Amino acid sequence: MDAQSVLSLDNPIFRLYANYGAAVTLKMMCLSLYVSRIRITRKVFANLEDASGKQKYVRNDDDIERGLRCHRNDLENVIPFLVLGLMYVTIGLSVFAATWHFRVFVASRFFHTVAYLTPLPQPCRALSFVIGLVANISMGVQVLMNGTF
Amino acid sequence: MDAQSVLSLDNPIFRLYANYGAAVTLKMMCLSLYVSRIRITRKVFANLEDASGKQKYVRNDDDIERGLRCHRNDLENVIPFLVLGLMYVTIGLSVFAATWHFRVFVASRFFHTVAYLTPLPQPCRALSFVIGLVANISMGVQVLMNGTF
Amino acid sequence: MDAQSVLSLDNPIFRLYANYGAAVTLKMMCLSLYVSRIRITRKVFANLEDASGKQKYVRNDDDIERGLRCHRNDLENVIPFLVLGLMYVTIGLSVFAATWHFRVFVASRFFHTVAYLTPLPQPCRALSFVIGLVANISMGVQVLMNGTF
Numbered sequence: 001m002d003a004q005s006v007l008s009l010d011n012p013i014f015r016l017y018a019n020y021g022a023a024v025t026l027k028m029m030c031l032s033l034y035v036s037r038i039r040i041t042r043k044v045f046a047n048l049e050d051a052s053g054k055q056k057y058v059r060n061d062d063d064i065e066r067g068l069r070c071h072r073n074d075l076e077n078v079i080p081f082l083v084l085g086l087m088y089v090t091i092g093l094s095v096f097a098a099t100w101h102f103r104v105f106v107a108s109r110f111f112h113t114v115a116y117l118t119p120l121p122q123p124c125r126a127l128s129f130v131i132g133l134v135a136n137i138s139m140g141v142q143v144l145m146n147g148t149f
Numbered sequence: 150m151d152a153q154s155v156l157s158l159d160n161p162i163f164r165l166y167a168n169y170g171a172a173v174t175l176k177m178m179c180l181s182l183y184v185s186r187i188r189i190t191r192k193v194f195a196n197l198e199d200a201s202g203k204q205k206y207v208r209n210d211d212d213i214e215r216g217l218r219c220h221r222n223d224l225e226n227v228i229p230f231l232v233l234g235l236m237y238v239t240i241g242l243s244v245f246a247a248t249w250h251f252r253v254f255v256a257s258r259f260f261h262t263v264a265y266l267t268p269l270p271q272p273c274r275a276l277s278f279v280i281g282l283v284a285n286i287s288m289g290v291q292v293l294m295n296g297t298f
Numbered sequence: 299m300d301a302q303s304v305l306s307l308d309n310p311i312f313r314l315y316a317n318y319g320a321a322v323t324l325k326m327m328c329l330s331l332y333v334s335r336i337r338i339t340r341k342v343f344a345n346l347e348d349a350s351g352k353q354k355y356v357r358n359d360d361d362i363e364r365g366l367r368c369h370r371n372d373l374e375n376v377i378p379f380l381v382l383g384l385m386y387v388t389i390g391l392s393v394f395a396a397t398w399h400f401r402v403f404v405a406s407r408f409f410h411t412v413a414y415l416t417p418l419p420q421p422c423r424a425l426s427f428v429i430g431l432v433a434n435i436s437m438g439v440q441v442l443m444n445g446t447f
């Protein structure tokens with residue numbers, strides 16, 4: 001494969017990146033809907049205009065705080081994956097290595113969400129967080145090792 | 150157009166992506182300045198060193214909390230747009246479909262910010278949020294439908 | 299260099315982008331570890347299942363709040379850099395201009411983290427924030443000036 005088509009669907013590694021990346025991004029966005037659903041069913045709002053002007057519905061809720069922490073953890077980890085993954089595609093390593101980096105990361109984040117929202121007893125969530133972080137750092141270090149500053 | 154130039158300004162869809170993406174990203178960053186301006190004019194700080202060491206200025210403010218929630222909602226929605234949009238460019242659909250996905254998303258987010266900060270009565274903000282989310286999910290699903298796992 | 303290879307390591311500007319981008323992304327992810335370390339050593343947790351079920355360890359801590367604010371500020375600035383930087387690579391300006399945009403931004407964010415966590419007296423942190431923001435806005439505006447809507 002010639003260098004020009006690295007970031008296109010002709011490159012099987014980019015194709016994998018696009019698929020796994022889109023799947024984990026859609027998963028992340030579903031957390032918005034999860035939190036919204038709790039807000040509406042339990043009448044727990046952050047803004048006065050959402051609560052039909054009733055101050056008593058502007059309050060906190062443990063499950064909503066948990067959902068927001070889960071979403072924030074996703075932002076802190078999934079977005080670096082999406083960026084580092086794209087750079088990782090360009091350094092042109094084997095399809096095998098790329099596939100397993102993407103699979104392990106995406107599986108760890110799906111499990112992380114389940115572990116956070118259920119919640120499962122620790123160290124389920126901690127382990128899934130660390131596995132995703134290691135996959136990210138591995139990709140980042142490989143990009144840096146191909147680098148010139 | 151040949152496959153190699155998918156992610157370059159030779160591709161009109163990528164050009165649209167870059168323009169709309171840069172516009173909505175700059176809009177998102179302006180929320181930092183909006184919050185900073187309120188912090189300085191009202192002397193409401195999050196860190197002791199920002200408040201010239203005066204503990205009484207380390208406090209909360211409703212409008213700042215509102216600005217932070219608006220900014221966070223942008224992070225949760227605009228960044229997935231930027232990533233899914235890039236992938237969406239590579240699957241090479243029509244310029245027409247891409248233009249309208251980008252236009253609708255970016256317009257919905259500009260309106261969302263206005264609706265959040267004014268604030269406009271609901272369901273203005275809820276509607277603009279849902280419209281942006283639908284555009285994102287539409288792009289994400291189309292990427293996945295082109296996929297192999 | 300022909301247009302097709304804009305987003306590949308054959309393009310020295312993309313190579314710089316990948317290196318600086320990976321470095322600042324890895325730095326950002328280290329903030330997760332920084333906060334986790336404080337949580338474990340001081341027994342300050344956000345979730346009951348992390349605290350071995352002991353409610354007294356589910357509490358707040360000033361240094362953790364500071365770390366979370368620092369991380370959030372990184373998300374609000376580093377991620378726009380990664381996106382705008384990628385678009386900026388495609389408009390094909392000089393290696394010199396690109397190098398200094400990337401260097402200034404990345405240096406400002408490393409300094410910002412040090413200034414936030416030490417904490418250094420203001421205006422150290424404010425200046426580093428503004429320098430990074432100016433680099434981002436400069437890239438964003440140059441992308442927009444190459445644009446068609």
